[in-house]
Amino acid sequence: MYAYDELDRTLLNERVEEFRDQVRRRLSGELTEDEFKMLRLQNGVYLQLHAYMFRVAIPYGTLSSNQLRQLAHVARKYDRGYGHFTTRQNIQFNWIKLAEQPDALADLAEVGIHAMQTSGNNTRNVTSDQWAGVAPGEIEDPRIWSEILRQYTTLHPEFSFLPRKFKFAITASAHDRAAIKIHDIGLRLHRNAEGEAGFEVLVGGGLGRTPFIGKTIKPFVHGRDLLSYVEAILRVYNQYGRRDNIYKARIKILVHELGIEKFAAEVEEEWRAMGDTALTLDDATIEEIRSRFTYPAYEKLPHVPDELKKAAADPLFERWRRNSVFTHKVQGYAIVTLSLKPVGGPPGDATADQMDALADLADKYSFGEIRVGHEQNLALPHVAKRDLPALWSALDKLGLATPNVNLVSDIIACPGLDYCSLANARSIPIAQELTRRFANPDTAELIGRLHINISGCINACGHHHVGHIGILGVEKNGEEFYQITIGGRADENAELGALIGPAVPYGEVADVIEDIVEAYLALRERPDELFVDAVKRLGVEPFRERVYATR
Amino acid sequence: MPLVKDGKIVTDIFVHVADDAELPGDGAVLVSAARFLEDPEALLKRAGQVGVIWPNSRDVDDLVPFLGRLAAIALVFPTFRDGRAYSQARLLRERYGYDGELRATGQVLRDQFVFMLRAGFDALEAKKQSDAEAFTLTTKRYSVFYQPTGDGRATAPLRRLQQRHSESARS
Numbered sequence: 241m242y243a244y245d246e247l248d249r250t251l252l253n254e255r256v257e258e259f260r261d262q263v264r265r266r267l268s269g270e271l272t273e274d275e276f277k278m279l280r281l282q283n284g285v286y287l288q289l290h291a292y293m294f295r296v297a298i299p300y301g302t303l304s305s306n307q308l309r310q311l312a313h314v315a316r317k318y319d320r321g322y323g324h325f326t327t328r329q330n331i332q333f334n335w336i337k338l339a340e341q342p343d344a345l346a347d348l349a350e351v352g353i354h355a356m357q358t359s360g361n362n363t364r365n366v367t368s369d370q371w372a373g374v375a376p377g378e379i380e381d382p383r384i385w386s387e388i389l390r391q392y393t394t395l396h397p398e399f400s401f402l403p404r405k406f407k408f409a410i411t412a413s414a415h416d417r418a419a420i421k422i423h424d425i426g427l428r429l430h431r432n433a434e435g436e437a438g439f440e441v442l443v444g445g446g447l448g449r450t451p452f453i454g455k456t457i458k459p460f461v462h463g464r465d466l467l468s469y470v471e472a473i474l475r476v477y478n479q480y481g482r483r484d485n486i487y488k489a490r491i492k493i494l495v496h497e498l499g500i501e502k503f504a505a506e507v508e509e510e511w512r513a514m515g516d517t518a519l520t521l522d523d524a525t526i527e528e529i530r531s532r533f534t535y536p537a538y539e540k541l542p543h544v545p546d547e548l549k550k551a552a553a554d555p556l557f558e559r560w561r562r563n564s565v566f567t568h569k570v571q572g573y574a575i576v577t578l579s580l581k582p583v584g585g586p587p588g589d590a591t592a593d594q595m596d597a598l599a600d601l602a603d604k605y606s607f608g609e610i611r612v613g614h615e616q617n618l619a620l621p622h623v624a625k626r627d628l629p630a631l632w633s634a635l636d637k638l639g640l641a642t643p644n645v646n647l648v649s650d651i652i653a654c655p656g657l658d659y660c661s662l663a664n665a666r667s668i669p670i671a672q673e674l675t676r677r678f679a680n681p682d683t684a685e686l687i688g689r690l691h692i693n694i695s696g697c698i699n700a701c702g703h704h705h706v707g708h709i710g711i712l713g714v715e716k717n718g719e720e721f722y723q724i725t726i727g728g729r730a731d732e733n734a735e736l737g738a739l740i741g742p743a744v745p746y747g748e749v750a751d752v753i754e755d756i757v758e759a760y761l762a763l764r765e766r767p768d769e770l771f772v773d774a775v776k777r778l779g780v781e782p783f784r785e786r787v788y789a790t791r
Numbered sequence: 792m793p794l795v796k797d798g799k800i801v802t803d804i805f806v807h808v809a810d811d812a813e814l815p816g817d818g819a820v821l822v823s824a825a826r827f828l829e830d831p832e833a834l835l836k837r838a839g840q841v842g843v844i845w846p847n848s849r850d851v852d853d854l855v856p857f858l859g860r861l862a863a864i865a866l867v868f869p870t871f872r873d874g875r876a877y878s879q880a881r882l883l884r885e886r887y888g889y890d891g892e893l894r895a896t897g898q899v900l901r902d903q904f905v906f907m908l909r910a911g912f913d914a915l916e917a918k919k920q921s922d923a924e925a926f927t928l929t930t931k932r933y934s935v936f937y938q939p940t941g942d943g944r945a946t947a948p949l950r951r952l953q954q955r956h957s958e959s960a961r962s
Binding site: 245247248250251254257258262270275278279361391392394395396397398399400401402467475478479483513514517518519524525528 | 871872873874875877878879881886900902905906907909910921932933934935936937938939940946947948950951952955
């Protein structure tokens with residue numbers, strides 16, 4: 241965990257007071273809605289279909305149990321008793337009253353949580369691997385660099401009015417769980433030949449109506465130069481990014497229009513011109529941030545404790561363990577993913593009661609720490625394996641032990657037309673129906689890893705382009721239709737999915753998905769050939785033939 | 792529009808001269824970039840200070856040869872959402888060492904004041920009288936700044952290191 245110091249706390253309180261004043265001026269009419277809009281967006285407040293939506297940042301997906309309790313408190317006191325975890329390690333509350341916003345922010349500030357820059361045309365919440373610090377084989381805990389970037393980007397005087405929003409993601413593992421290739425800037429921590437830590441910097445990834453996979457702009461930027469190099473990129477973008485058309489304003493369009501070589505040359509020139517800058521990180525500064533991350537005092541524990549051997553006789557426990565428990569870097573410990581995708585439930589939602597109970601379990605079994613992943617699930621990052629059986633039965637009672645992590649019913653979905661004023665179609669009911677269709681855990685296990693991502697409009701908050709199966713809601717003559725893509729992925733081999741056929745109406749989506757899955761089961765070479773690998777090997781055509789033959 | 796300079800509402804000594812209007816014989820004038828670049832030497836030679844209003848879509852590099860002789864540069868915020876002038880301001884101050892008046896003009900609202908000061912502006916043409924009057928209150932709101940700019944404010948990382956040094960000196 242990163243521990244805030246007095247300076248961090250002071251800044252947060254100053255921001256809360258500023259926002260309180262802004263809300264007061266809006267309510268008194270001193271600010272027009274047009275003027276206020278940008279100010280509220282910079283603090284995560286959107287106007288949605290039914291009410292204001294409030295998005296709170298969970299930087300690099302790390303929460304303490306006290307922070308989670310405070311989120312539960314906000315859900316209960318200011319909202320309707322639940323929150324929605326998003327694909328960018330944020331949590332959203334859907335029913336907050338504007339006049340109460342400042343109080344909700346002040347309550348969150350007490351535990352070091354904020355909503356700064358969770359929307360608006362600025363640098364957004366810095367996201368990272370939800371297994372940071374515990375994943376085996378990691379170069380270094382990427383959250384140290386995420387926190388350095390978080391501080392650097394917070395209330396940046398030059399980059400708070402960019403052409404469009406700007407998102408960072410960082411990974412330090414060979415397997416990318418942070419989806420860095422679909423971010424405006426993706427950072428992959430690695431070591432050069434001299435053993436020094438630095439970053440491969442990718443730029444211009446993003447989804448939305450013009451999706452792009454990020455391109456490498458520089459294969460190695462030394463850690464000490466991270467901020468100056470990032471500043472060079474942001475400065476080029478701030479000056480030359482398009483501002484005439486909101487749909488062409490992201491950095492991906494600038495990179496695309498200039499070409500990566502030309503864009504890289506512009507950045508390089510700016511970076512060189514910066515010369516010796518105060519942004520260069522010295523060891524003491526990096527060490528200062530590193531020292532404020534604390535790690536559990538792990539015990540020396542056996543690889544397979546007796547408790548685990550005994551529990552293996554229970555097939556339900558075993559199924560959950562196979563599915564949701566992952567290897568920890570320390571022997572005797574495990575990372576446990578908690579599915580927020582129960583059968584029939586909206587993906588990513590958690591009730592205040594669940595959050596409170598989970599905070600208690602984190603205290604008991606995970607050194608008080610909880611993680612949030614971009615797949616809209618949670619994780620307990622430091623569970624002693626001997627505690628797994630007890631944890632499982634506690635999670636099961638809370639409805640947080642659905643053994644579908646990474647399986648067909650572990651669906652990413654945006655809020656869609658049920659909440660969102662931009663949406664063309666519903667997302668949540670499609671996801672709910674699919675979880676019912678694939679409710680049988682034996683079938684789901686047989687199918688294996690398969691990510692379905694659903695967006696209710698072209699803005700792609702549900703990351704449909706990079707779902708193994710992607711579902712995009714569109715509107716046709718006043719009716720909801722859905723375009724379906726296959727073969728997308730968001731990891732280190734990120735790719736955009738390809739359209740499988742004509743859009744289908746709302747009522748047929750689940751049938752088509754079932755047909756696609758059946759086609760895959762018939763076409764796969766071996767049981768362990770994943771859906772996405774089968775699509776890669778065969779292309780879209782054999783799937784199209786089977787699925788659309790009878791349509 | 793009230794002008795706030797060095798923390799106070801002041802009278803603007805610069806006369807905005809339209810492109811087709813005749814230049815006054817003396818006194819401080821503020822002219823457009825187009826007019827200035829037509830014949831910079833003639834303008835700079837006349838009696839009285841010269842300032843230029845520089846659009847946010849044009850590189851400030853073109854201004855560099857004249858920086859030492861310009862009394863003011865006004866950078867433009869066509870809307871408060873358009874942040875290009877923040878980069879221009881920092882480049883003028885921090886890269887090119889411009890030390891004359893750097894003025895923010897256009898849609899300048901109180902909620903940008905701190906950003907503007909941090910980017911190097913020292914004169915703000917506030918759009919609203921109430922915002923100009925709230926200058927001191929607004930700009931005192933923040934005491935912690937994470938990132939270094941050329942404004943001389945001690946950043947949080949620097950303060951932490953200093954704190955650490957003084958603690959280790961005491962022990």
